[in-house]
């Protein structure tokens with residue numbers, strides 16, 4: 673099986689991380705080589721940037737600073753992890769990628785998708801996800817789940833209006849694209865996972 677690039681996207685609390693863990697079990701069972709990474713983070717520099725971005729103490733952070741920090745973390749992740757893995761034929765699974773910036777910074781923060789796209793272009797180059805799984809969930813449900821799990825980070829502490837723009841933004845940015853599979857995030861975790869595994873099986877078959 674040749675390598676390809678899978679991305680999980682969705683609002684906070686959509687269950688991306690749970691799905692990635694279930695996928696890890698499956699890939700281990702079928703002895704498939706993969707790497708799993710996350711944004712922001714996934715490298716030493718990226719994890720340091722993550723601490724800054726998500727720290728609830730930095731309430732004064734400007735939207736432009738925020739966009740640049742996400743792009744900086746991503747550029748390092750491309751260079752250190754994603755490009756080498758894809759070039760050596762591995763499956764790469766990333767918890768979020770540039771569409772998160774398109775939605776959170778481009779739409780919810782209002783910087784515009786063109787600006788976000790231009791700022792991210794030098795770090796990403798011509799690499800593109802083969803499939804983006806968009807786990808779609810109403811923002812109230814996502815935030816309710818997050819509050820049960822942990823202390824909210826700086827982005828999660830934003831207003832419900834912000835999270836509403838994120839949910840709407842995802843539907844706008846990801847709808848009608850052939851690289852995107854939308855899954856109803858209110859389904860049972862097992863049902864969502866079945867859908868993801870089927871799609872990856874199909875991709876793997878096509879690549880062989």
Ligand code: TYD
Pocket residue numbers: 684685710711712726742768769770772773774776777825827828
């Ligand atoms: P995530 O790691 O999904 O949060 P958690 O592990 O706490 O569930 O994402 C962290 C936050 O960063 C999330 O609120 C979405 C936001 N984000 C952006 O605003 N822009 C981006 O480009 C990325 C990658 C994430």
